[in-house]
Amino acid sequence: MVSDKVYPSSKAAIADIPDGATILLGGFGGAGIPENLLVAMADHPARDLTVVTNHAGFGERGLAVLLRQGKVKKIICSYAFHRSAFVFRELFLEGKIELEQLPQGTMAERIRAAGAGISAFYTPTGVGTQAAEGKETRTINGRDALLEHPLPGDVAIIKAHRADTTGNLTYRGTAANFNPVMATAAPLTIVEVEEIVAPGVIAPESVHTPSIYVQRVVRGEDLDLRSET
Amino acid sequence: MTSDPKLESCALKPADIARRVAAELPDGAVVNLGIGIPTLVGNYVEAGRGVMFMAENGIIGAGPRPEPGEEDKDYINASREPITTLPGASVFGHADAFAMIRGGHIDIAIMGALQVSARGDLANWTVPGLGKGGIGGAMDLAAGAREVYAIMAHTMKDGGLKLLEECSYPLTAKRVVTKLFTDIAFIEITPDGPVLREAAEGLTTEDVQAVSEPRLLTNGPPGVLSREETP
Numbered sequence: 128m129v130s131d132k133v134y135p136s137s138k139a140a141i142a143d144i145p146d147g148a149t150i151l152l153g154g155f156g157g158a159g160i161p162e163n164l165l166v167a168m169a170d171h172p173a174r175d176l177t178v179v180t181n182h183a184g185f186g187e188r189g190l191a192v193l194l195r196q197g198k199v200k201k202i203i204c205s206y207a208f209h210r211s212a213f214v215f216r217e218l219f220l221e222g223k224i225e226l227e228q229l230p231q232g233t234m235a236e237r238i239r240a241a242g243a244g245i246s247a248f249y250t251p252t253g254v255g256t257q258a259a260e261g262k263e264t265r266t267i268n269g270r271d272a273l274l275e276h277p278l279p280g281d282v283a284i285i286k287a288h289r290a291d292t293t294g295n296l297t298y299r300g301t302a303a304n305f306n307p308v309m310a311t312a313a314p315l316t317i318v319e320v321e322e323i324v325a326p327g328v329i330a331p332e333s334v335h336t337p338s339i340y341v342q343r344v345v346r347g348e349d350l351d352l353r354s355e356t
Numbered sequence: 357m358t359s360d361p362k363l364e365s366c367a368l369k370p371a372d373i374a375r376r377v378a379a380e381l382p383d384g385a386v387v388n389l390g391i392g393i394p395t396l397v398g399n400y401v402e403a404g405r406g407v408m409f410m411a412e413n414g415i416i417g418a419g420p421r422p423e424p425g426e427e428d429k430d431y432i433n434a435s436r437e438p439i440t441t442l443p444g445a446s447v448f449g450h451a452d453a454f455a456m457i458r459g460g461h462i463d464i465a466i467m468g469a470l471q472v473s474a475r476g477d478l479a480n481w482t483v484p485g486l487g488k489g490g491i492g493g494a495m496d497l498a499a500g501a502r503e504v505y506a507i508m509a510h511t512m513k514d515g516g517l518k519l520l521e522e523c524s525y526p527l528t529a530k531r532v533v534t535k536l537f538t539d540i541a542f543i544e545i546t547p548d549g550p551v552l553r554e555a556a557e558g559l560t561t562e563d564v565q566a567v568s569e570p571r572l573l574t575n576g577p578p579g580v581l582s583r584e585e586t587p
Contacts, residue, residue, distance in 0.1 A: 208482075232495075236454060239451045303450075305449070307451070
């Protein structure tokens with residue numbers, strides 16, 4: 128069965144991402160990165176991108192290629208200056224890229240809020256720190272908390288292990304990370320997978336991300352790509 | 357450790373600190389290990405104690421590093437290292453992982469520290485200056501775990517103090533550290549102030565006080581932190 132969600136190539140799946148798009152990019156610690164979609168993005172002309180992702184690139188490949196190409200105007204992440212994020216660091220110190228750094232759980236929850244229609248929320252995380260700067264603080268049940276707003280994307284570019292042709296997804300091990308929550312928080316979610324199966328092969332109770340969150344699925348061309356090793 | 361020869365000769369090695377921290381964990385605790393010395397703590401917790409290790413990238417029940425060649429790209433901890441899973445383990449995404457952390461479901465976060473204050477303020481994510489460090493999950497863990505155990509060298513290499521009245525580095529969270537383990541002392545942070553519980557073998561309360569800014573409370577002579585291993 129052919130589905131209009133299944134795309135023939137990574138290049139085709141990302142071909143209409145426009146200039147200025149905010150991209151939610153999955154992955155953590157080298158696992159669950161949409162490697163082939165990132166390679167396609169390096170050949171795609173879109174620029175002035177805002178990228179929301181756990182850390183500001185690693186080494187010279189993957190996201191770091193887009194940074195080096197000058198296509199990213201702003202990074203929103205939880206860990207900016209890992210020693211391996213030297214491409215980002217150099218651009219940042221030269222004033223060529225903006226940074227918003229936020230606690231990892233606040234980032235995940237802001238993305239979740241965007242997907243779940245939550246207008247804003249309060250959290251004790253970050254009270255009394257640089258992460259509180261410019262944010263409303265309120266005492267709730269005797270504890271100070273910061274007001275945080277949703278963090279939606281225009282596009283989510285994520286990695287799952289398996290998809291069926293309707294767009295139901297499963298993840299494997301600790302490679303889920305930000306991918307499932309990001310799938311919910313953009314009107315266009317593009318998923319790289321290792322295997323595409325027919326509807327019904329993934330049992331309903333085993334689906335991790337239901338199909339309605341997914342618009343495009345592509346099988347990664349090179350499943351051995353590892354940008355962060 | 358400082359250049360003071362007495363302190364230096366008595367200071368614990370990382371493995372000794374990790375062993376002491378492991379002994380402090382309550383049986384059955386759900387524990388998150390930060391990077392650095394905290395990752396060593398798991399090596400000293402016997403399986404029968406029922407302690408479960410949680411990592412913020414989405415796992416409860418992480419086991420030891422796999423044998424060489426047995427690594428699986430999809431199974432890692434928050435320090436990017438390959439892991440195995442123990443029977444009863446579960447995996448999940450970041451939204452769930454941080455709901456656990458922020459929702460108070462993690463008993464103890466064990467974190468490296470740069471500075472700790474007399475009231476338990478923690479500074480561990482960056483130093484002053486542009487383009488350094490990263491927040492990661494530190495602020496969520498520090499604010500959300502029921503208890504925070506901090507681990508650090510007691511002083512800077514140049515002798516500068518790290519247990520302070522007030523932290524001078526950017527904070528991770530305020531009033532969260534409950535227990536502080538250094539290379540020369542085990543200090544409990546109580547509402548009354550820091551209480552020296554144990555000092556490295558050969559050191560007195562006065563020796564530890566001399567490299568601590570806040571006044572240390574005591575309840576008799578400190579217990580002995582022993583040195584058993586070289587790393």
